[in-house]
Amino acid sequence: MTCSLGVPLIVIGSMNLTRTLARGDFSCPHCGRLQAYRLRARRPFLTVYLIPMIPLGDRERFVQCQQCRNRFDPAVLERDSPSTSRLTASNSSAAEAFEQQWLRAALLVVIEHGQMTEPEIAALQRIGTQLAHRPVEREELGQLCSSAYQNRISAKHYVQSVAHLWSDEQKQTVMQACFLAASIDGDLQPPQMELLQTLKQEMQLTDEEFQQAIEAAVELE
Numbered sequence: 001m002t003c004s005l006g007v008p009l010i011v012i013g014s015m016n017l018t019r020t021l022a023r024g025d026f027s028c029p030h031c032g033r034l035q036a037y038r039l040r041a042r043r044p045f046l047t048v049y050l051i052p053m054i055p056l057g058d059r060e061r062f063v064q065c066q067q068c069r070n071r072f073d074p075a076v077l078e079r080d081s082p083s084t085s086r087l088t089a090s091n092s093s094a095a096e097a098f099e100q101q102w103l104r105a106a107l108l109v110v111i112e113h114g115q116m117t118e119p120e121i122a123a124l125q126r127i128g129t130q131l132a133h134r135p136v137e138r139e140e141l142g143q144l145c146s147s148a149y150q151n152r153i154s155a156k157h158y159v160q161s162v163a164h165l166w167s168d169e170q171k172q173t174v175m176q177a178c179f180l181a182a183s184i185d186g187d188l189q190p191p192q193m194e195l196l197q198t199l200k201q202e203m204q205l206t207d208e209e210f211q212q213a214i215e216a217a218v219e220l221e
């Protein structure tokens with residue numbers, strides 16, 4: 001194939017390659033019963049003449065229920081044995097992991113109803129900085145964002161996957177972050193309110209705990 005100047009035209013594109021890393025049974029939060037799952041990894045590649053050549057991002061891992069086809073974070077596989085994961089909750093890498101988790105949850109709330117806009121990125125950076133007591137870089141958000149688009153796990157399914165790792169106090173932080181993220185564009189709209197209610201249920205927060213989180217979040221602003 002050549003262009004009008006006689007220079008070969010290289011056909012470049014991109015594709016996602018998904019492969020299965022493991023299979024097994026898990027307790028699917030959506031189906032509410034034991035189901036078969038596949039642990040899969042998805043990675044975008046630059047293609048040249050439709051042949052994947054160069055990886056464009058990290059491998060994004062997700063668990064997919066073979067029945068309902070919903071996707072979950074791999075942390076969902078440890079839901080049934082929370083004792084092992086809770087043990088590490090006091091060290092600093094666990095604290096870092098938690099920061100990534102609530103930031104991801106907040107980001108998923110923002111992109112639940114569409115693409116992320118420039119003002120939303122700035123607002124999310126501000127929320128992250130307030131709650132983490134450290135500057136949240138744009139690059140960090142960008143990475144989380146592309147990872148979220150890659151593995152396409154919804155906010156609800158993400159929280160279902162990881163909530164078992166969180167203490168009651170941490171759940172409050174997650175709720176604050178999600179509330180602030182949901183109200184980035186001003187007033188809360190019914191779909192966002194509904195989503196917050198769903199997350200409240202998934203984290204098993206009482207009405208009182210939910211209210212406390214919202215109050216604390218409003219005070220932050």
Ligand SMILES: [Zn+2]
Binds near residue numbers: 029066068
């Ligand atoms: Zn399922």
